[in-house]
Amino acid sequence: MQNVDVTIVGAGSAGLTLALLLAPLGLSIVVLEQGGAPHSSNINHQRVSALNLASMRVLSHIGAWPAIAATAQSYNRMQVWDADSFARIEFDAKAERLSELGWICDNEQVRVALYQQLQQHSNVRLEFNCTINSLAQSERDVLININQQQLLLSRLLVGADGVNSMVRTTMQLPLTHWDYEQQAIVATIDTTQPHQNTARQVFLPTGPLALLPLPDPQQCSIVWSCNPERAAQLLAMPAQQFNQALTAASNSVLGVLQLHNDPKAFGLKMRYASSWLRGRVVLVADAAHSIHPLAGQGMNLGLMDVAALAELISEYVNDNKDFTDNRLLRRYERWRKAEAQTLITAMEAFKRGFSNSQPLLKLVRAVGMSGINQLPWLKGQIIAAALGNSGDLPKLAQPQEKTARSA
Numbered sequence: 001m002q003n004v005d006v007t008i009v010g011a012g013s014a015g016l017t018l019a020l021l022l023a024p025l026g027l028s029i030v031v032l033e034q035g036g037a038p039h040s041s042n043i044n045h046q047r048v049s050a051l052n053l054a055s056m057r058v059l060s061h062i063g064a065w066p067a068i069a070a071t072a073q074s075y076n077r078m079q080v081w082d083a084d085s086f087a088r089i090e091f092d093a094k095a096e097r098l099s100e101l102g103w104i105c106d107n108e109q110v111r112v113a114l115y116q117q118l119q120q121h122s123n124v125r126l127e128f129n130c131t132i133n134s135l136a137q138s139e140r141d142v143l144i145n146i147n148q149q150q151l152l153l154s155r156l157l158v159g160a161d162g163v164n165s166m167v168r169t170t171m172q173l174p175l176t177h178w179d180y181e182q183q184a185i186v187a188t189i190d191t192t193q194p195h196q197n198t199a200r201q202v203f204l205p206t207g208p209l210a211l212l213p214l215p216d217p218q219q220c221s222i223v224w225s226c227n228p229e230r231a232a233q234l235l236a237m238p239a240q241q242f243n244q245a246l247t248a249a250s251n252s253v254l255g256v257l258q259l260h261n262d263p264k265a266f267g268l269k270m271r272y273a274s275s276w277l278r279g280r281v282v283l284v285a286d287a288a289h290s291i292h293p294l295a296g297q298g299m300n301l302g303l304m305d306v307a308a309l310a311e312l313i314s315e316y317v318n319d320n321k322d323f324t325d326n327r328l329l330r331r332y333e334r335w336r337k338a339e340a341q342t343l344i345t346a347m348e349a350f351k352r353g354f355s356n357s358q359p360l361l362k363l364v365r366a367v368g369m370s371g372i373n374q375l376p377w378l379k380g381q382i383i384a385a386a387l388g389n390s391g392d393l394p395k396l397a398q399p400q401e402k403t404a405r406s407a
């Protein structure tokens with residue numbers, strides 16, 4: 001039997017970031033992952049995420065950012081338009097006095113960079129290809145049975161095990177969920193015109209299509225969300241026909257578009273655990289909530305969860321207090337639930353507002369979007385949210401001038 005301070009289940013972006021944030025506190029940490037170790041041979045830009053400035057600050061603090069940025073593509077403009085009306089909104093980094101608005105990062109590269117940094121911490125042990133057979137907790141510890149042979153006693157257990165979280169299910173933490181009734185088709189595409197470091201999204205009556213710039217100036221990653229019938233039709237098409245449909249959907253904004261690799265589809269669901277905590281077990285990131293990818297915020301939200309949890313744990317450890325104290329865990333839950341709820345509500349409003357082709361609603365959103373484009377204050381609020389500069393941010397994620405004020 002082995003005793004550790006913290007066990008993290010799941011070596012995705014959230015689990016690995018949390019391990020790196022906690023490592024300098026000197027706690028003994030184990031990360032348990034059912035899959036294999038992150039590996040650069042899996043980096044193919046098939047799954048990418050748009051990371052914002054807040055996430056970049058957290059990943060920089062733990063030393064993982066240079067390796068992530070090396071294969072990421074920054075974007076300095078965002079263009080969003082409605083296919084069905086004259087609605088259009090644009091954001092420019094220059095107007096924000098920034099050099100970029102965000103980065104399109106390969107999900108596996110994020111894990112590889114975090115994993116490399118973790119090699120430097122002898123107090124963190126990572127176990128891959130492992131099966132958790134049981135989880136049970138007493139007032140003092142959580143007992144974990146791994147691979148039917150190894151017993152681990154942990155003071156705190158963090159479920160960072162993604163949308164179908166085994167930790168959440170085993171702890172019987174109730175889940176609210178609904179189907180967005182959309183599938184997201186993702187693929188890398190070649191374009192005949194350069195993307196010019198611009199992230200684009202068009203709202204079609206069947207759902208949004210995002211064109212996210214990749215390091216090759218004539219390549220983008222697409223996230224094409226559409227109803228299940230349309231997704232099935234698109235996936236059944238020969239490549240040439242898919243390319244024609246895609247080019248038409250994009251309004252040829254980047255010329256002719258062609259699949260670079262096979263498209264893959266993901267069912268989209270909103271999931272929200274109504275409780276993130278039971279005793280010494282706590283949920284973070286997708287294990288606690290998952291949202292529509294239309295605003296590219298899921299991973300950003302998860303990274304803020306772990307930065308918040310690590311901030312509170314650090315406070316307690318530095319004050320020689322018990323970091324498994326229920327008051328600390330409740331603070332974390334209240335803090336991050338409020339942020340997750342805001343995004344869930346915003347995503348729902350976006351999805352409903354744009355998937356309705358009722359003429360009056362079309363007019364309202366066209367006037368609304370064009371109006372926002374002319375209103376610097378409101379536009380500023382939207383861009384602050386997209387950059388990750390709004391809301392109740394963990395200290396590590398705050399813009400420097402804000403950190404200086406609160407210090």
Ligand SMILES: Cc1cc2nc3c(=O)[nH]c(=O)nc-3n(C[C@H](O)[C@H](O)[C@H](O)COP(=O)(O)OP(=O)(O)OC[C@H]3O[C@@H](n4cnc5c(N)ncnc54)[C@H](O)[C@@H]3O)c2cc1C
Binds near residue numbers: 049132184286
């Ligand atoms: C189509 C699409 C596009 C997206 N685009 C964006 C975007 O542009 N920007 C953005 O911020 N977010 C985006 N997201 C969301 C983002 O991908 C997720 O929020 C993020 O990857 C979640 O990270 P995580 O670490 O919580 O979970 P995961 O990445 O799912 O990691 C969970 C880990 O836990 C492991 N695990 C699961 N069960 C067990 C178990 N029983 N035992 C041990 N290990 C286990 C898994 O193998 C996995 O490694 C998108 C999502 C989708 C579907």
